[in-house]
Amino acid sequence: MTTEVHDPELMDYRAEVQSFRDYLKSSKRVMALCGAGLSAASGLPTFRGAGGLWRTHDAISLATPEAFRINPSLVWQFYNYRRHMALNVKPNPAHYALAELAKKRKDFITLTQNVDGLSPRAGHPAEQLFPLHGSLFDVKCSEFFCDYAEGNNFTDPIVPALALPLDESDPTTTEARKAKELDISDAKVLLPELRLDDLPHCPKCKKGLLRPGVVWFGERLPEKTLSTAEDWIIASKKIDLIIVIGTSSTVYPAAGYTDRARVKGARVAVVNMERTEKTTQGMREGDWYFQGDAGVILPDLLKDEIGELTVLE
Structure with missing residues (x-):
């Protein structure tokens, strides 16, 4: 005879994951905003x-x-x-998960503050990747x-x-x-x-x-990148979802993209190793917060969209 172990925290987490998956499935216009936490699992x-x-x-x-x-x-x-x-270092499963989502969804863009080149090496389509820095x-x-x-x-x-x-x-x-x-x-x-x-x-x-x-301190962000991202936002009658990964979103102009998405009706999902006042700032009822390694969490969140992720060594 086996005894089932019910972990309320784990059950709540799985419920949140399923809630996110269901909403993503019904979403059309989706964007991601990435920071250093995206590459943490790569050991950079x-x-x-x-x-x-x-x-x-x-x-x-x-x-x-x-x-x-x-x-x-x-x-x-x-x-x-x-x-x-x-x-x-190598791209980690979070880079590959975003790349696969971009390949399957043409109405998905990724804005990244990272300069490490790991997203392109994971095969993220260049036309859907906006390196802000x-x-x-x-x-x-x-x-x-x-x-x-x-x-x-x-x-x-x-x-x-x-x-x-x-x-x-x-x-x-x-x-x-x-x-x-x-x-x-x-x-x-x-x-x-x-x-x-x-x-x-x-x-x-x-x-x-x-x-x-x-982009060095004191320099302007790349105008072509900004204008192309701006065109995508302006062309969106509605943005359904923004996924904020590994960043506190407190540095502008990157921080402004979450606000811009909200104005267009987006719900917010945060993936971050820590839960702090900065990383939870501005969250509302109906948003999701997934605390932990993006390399583990993101492929799980996107599993229904991208299937089982295979990362070649």
Whole structure:
């Protein structure tokens, strides 16, 4: 004789999942808004890292046009590291689930704040993916009068001079850790000073340095991406659902998309590892909140639409 175990929390969760699935099935216009939490299951280090440092350098201070103008060698080493780390992890089931949903639903778009290139690598249709902050794997000329731009450049390293050790054999890794452990707040790990001639140069104008195609602090978001997303919203008489994944949606203009969707009648579903005041801000009766790993939850939520997800290793 077996005894059934009834877990009220589990039963409530399954009921919420089924409620979401039923509503998605009846929905026509659907959008997703993604943040860093989408890629957490891939094991990708966050942008700022522990303490907001990269090799004892303030990561935020390296993500500006001024930093690139003053020290392009240091900035390119930082972004070379980020490109390398992103290429050495794989898209997780959440990326694949969104990609499959996009393939099955032409009235579904994904707005992503991530620059890691994992959604394109999961096969997400480009015409339904809007990278609001650009991509680590886009490059463009830094010269004002040159319009050269290249997408999906996955060369690692992008130039031979940036073939620097990035694992434990890199002395700057151990130096940075030691400085952190000793709380040497003003310590600076010295990185190799590369010649300008050895950094990526524009093949079109032959003059300017190439730069990462990400949106740096103080820069405008990509106008074409914003306008295309805006056109989709304006063309929607009704938006049925917005799925907010791995972001608190507190940074504008990304935060405004949830409000825009609500104005068009959308219900909101949140998938997040944490439940905080920020992540629950603005939620209403009839919305869904699924707490946990997006790589586990999202394929389950979308199962009726995309079937059993098969992720090739």
